[in-house]
Amino acid sequence: MQLDGVRVIDLTRIISGPFCTMLLADMGADVVKVEPPAGDPVREQGVKVDGLSWYFASFNRNKRSIEIDLRSQEGMDTLIALLKSADVIVENFRPGVMDRMGLGWERLQAISPGIIHTSINGFGDSGPYASRPAFDFIAQAMSGFMSMNGTQETGPMRTALPISDLISGNYAALGTVAALYRRKETGRGEQVSASLLGSLLSFGAFVSANYLASGTQPVPTGNDHPLVAPYGLFDASDGVIAIAPSNDGVLLKLMAVLGLSETLNDRKFANNAERVRRRSEINGLVNEVTMRQTKAHWISVLNDAGVPCGTVLGLEDVYQDPQVLHQELLLEVDHPGHGSVKMVGFPLKFRNEPCKVRRPAPELGGQTDEILEETLTTMREERVERVER
């Protein structure tokens, strides 16, 4: 697998950090999840089945767990022993905590020369807000993201997923692997960090480019594409369909299928600017046609014609969808003692060495002894090497 032989010491908890280390573990890294005696709080969050949180199971697959109380000297000694044989340490503490733990950059490099230190934080590791408590909802508000979401009527609206946590986890994984690659060239370690604020800001680059070029602030437009019409959700006879003609060529195909080609000869709808101005009128014309047939009909004929379209699925339908199943985006993982656990599959596909579930999410401290034993063996071998030299 891609990250075979890479050992990650994982001090993270909740979602952004565990998501980052899940991505590394899915690609083959040996992720050692260091948990306090109370465990990652996510163990107690979300819906449980037979005592197991499926949210925890999903984000911690492929990891091993060691229980260490980092508030004790003995615990810190154990962590330091673990770090000696590690390639990467990942944490999502507030900036400054690693320094206060005595694990600043110089010290980390002294303990484990070449180690990569990956950090996920709220606002970046310096600057006026660096020490503020962070949370996804706040990052959505402060990054401008919320101001674009929703409609004129609803006002600023969050999106339902903690996307700044997930994006920053994704960036942190990318930066970690890039630093591992670089280390193969230079032998040197690196400090990598991603913030909730910066990550979400980077995802708005397309809207920001237009704002920075024009000075005009974007307004929330709900399901309307701000620059294209017709576009959005339309009624079929048995429900709603999404149609997204991405350019004029695709629009011609859509209107041909709908029998509305002549509409585009009308001066009122002759170009996109006019259509956006009369959005409700042109959307209404499209809707009058789509409502006469079923969703299945339109999905079939529009896709055949090359017009991006689809149904609006709830999760019940998503996890029965033939494409989702074909792509193995729903996994069943055997958790001894907890039965079979369903979770989302791997978004990243490799032809030769695919991601796989090698082990279920660990019990709290489930591999404490095994990991301590490995660490002792490594330390013993190093000692023998030193003596023999």
Added chain:
Amino acid sequence: MQLDGVRVIDLTRIISGPFCTMLLADMGADVVKVEPPAGDPVREQGVKVDGLSWYFASFNRNKRSIEIDLRSQEGMDTLIALLKSADVIVENFRPGVMDRMGLGWERLQAISPGIIHTSINGFGDSGPYASRPAFDFIAQAMSGFMSMNGTQETGPMRTALPISDLISGNYAALGTVAALYRRKETGRGEQVSASLLGSLLSFGAFVSANYLASGTQPVPTGNDHPLVAPYGLFDASDGVIAIAPSNDGVLLKLMAVLGLSETLNDRKFANNAERVRRRSEINGLVNEVTMRQTKAHWISVLNDAGVPCGTVLGLEDVYQDPQVLHQELLLEVDHPGHGSVKMVGFPLKFRNEPCKVRRPAPELGGQTDEILEETLTTMREERVERVER
């Protein structure tokens, strides 16, 4: 820089692929953007200043451009010559297009042994929907994402950013770098792919875990956290603030600052389940207090108390925010002939070898001669080597 010496041949256009290759270029890869005579369509999209699309400028920084007509034999010969010295090829064609171009897996490996082929597509490279035209709006609809967004009143709602494009671009970059790392161990190439559908599905894993465990479909809850109250947007005397007490400990701090500690002794609000049941009542009590003081007051005292909070910023305020500026999340890039272009900075921070802008986004075919010359030189050197052997 992290990806110094990595050469990427970039056949992508629009947003998902160019975002992926921008991430690689920002970390130091030499990204050769192969453009048809008409150029990447994004050159003509978004707001232009002095003839330059700032959207294009933002997503194509640090790349070089070569103009090649891939519909001609000569063009394909040039591409194949370029591939010989490349480490990575990235494309966002529909599945099957690379095969039809004569660039299937075996052929690519024959041209350039060990090359990494990265692909971004709509629904995955096989399965019943593999050949459907794809678009972010459709992926939002079909992944279940739209069904969670918005409110009960608005119904399913997209988010304003093309997030499935961006997430898949991010995953593709991660997979590419992981395959580059692996190649250092094995010498072997890899095929990497990420789909809009799978990428967005993976971001919903937290909500999906609860659905899969309980069978209960999530409903859109707007700015309300489905499981926590009080939480959300509240009125200050001069505008709106976001407050996100993430757990009971933080809630105690919030209520203390607001002078509402006693409220939690009331049986009606004694635990989270009761508070969620009386969400509007408890939110109303909080709001009665917050509306008496300014945003600045609450941001200061709540952050000091350890309660995540912030203002809802529009982009105008985002790009004047001291933290955003301190973190260099707003860059000014000199584009000769087009003045200074503003764009979002680097979300990924490296201590030793940081991302940087080495060159502005290229003119169409701006480096055609330079790249052809390099390629000829490489081919000549290889020929000499073969003769000398």
